[in-house]
Amino acid sequence: MSSRIKEIENKLVHAKFKLTTPRRLIMEILLENEGDHLTAEDIHNRLREKGHQVGLATVYRTLELFCELDILSRLNFEDASSYYELEEQDQHHHHLICLSCNKIIEFSDELLEDFMESIEKKYGFEVTDHKIKYLGYCSDCHD
Amino acid sequence: MSSRIKEIENKLVHAKFKLTTPRRLIMEILLENEGDHLTAEDIHNRLREKGHQVGLATVYRTLELFCELDILSRLNFEDASSYYELEEQDQHHHHLICLSCNKIIEFSDELLEDFMESIEKKYGFEVTDHKIKYLGYCSDCHD
DNA sequence: ATAGGAAATGAATTCCATTATCACTTGAAA
């Protein structure tokens, strides 16, 4: 069992949940596809391809649980589905979405820290998360 | 007919569309509720309250058209629905979303202009729109 | 070890916002 899985298990146990077989299988898919943005159905399909049968409802429930425990982030691009990615403890990143080819380009937001702090002061709003999306045309799709 | 409606009509006509009765009625609802964030169903209900019968499908189609013409913005908060608000030509704004009471607080993004420009340079990405959400707890809901 | 019970699962169903369909209406142009 990878140390990464162990780390997840600690988070689960700390919150009084168990690392069950379906949860472990789902986490393995997420780790194998780290860096991708996967839908619940993507994950369900990859499980089936590997010969594991996990109910789609369990996939949804597990993704929701992992989000609550900050193991995952739920992303909403400009379509109907939710996408999930492993939360990176060190650097939070955001997304550039190409309106032409739907390419997703990631960028970090170090430069935004000051702005976030000014928001907290100005509005007395305690920021716990932020979601920033830039929409437009990637270098392949303009000019 | 208000000058605001006239302005919208110009945009429509310029794009080869007509200001039909359903479209005008929907625009009136939006103007009467300027500053609010309304769902398609909200708008449909307010039309019915005023005795106007417009099909829900037409409400959806009109909202989509208005978004394409940059008359409206479509907003996605953290729930399943889309919310719409009139696009303000002068100052673009964003939203603080309270995770406790669901209050929406608006803020402008003047300070972010520099950051957006750095994104354009760094990635050769032509930004046409951006969506920024800060999630957390408003002043009524923390401490 | 065994029994009890809470937590978790999965097949099926339901939900619900949104989109598609299609017959009908409208209104501008010929």
Next chain:
DNA sequence: TTTCAAGTGATAATGGAATTCATTTCCTAT
């Protein structure tokens, strides 16, 4: 007027997600 594309609205369909509920898993107390 006639024509015909654009627009409309009742309804059905779609699809991602949530819910239901019978069953299974697995920890705990005896």
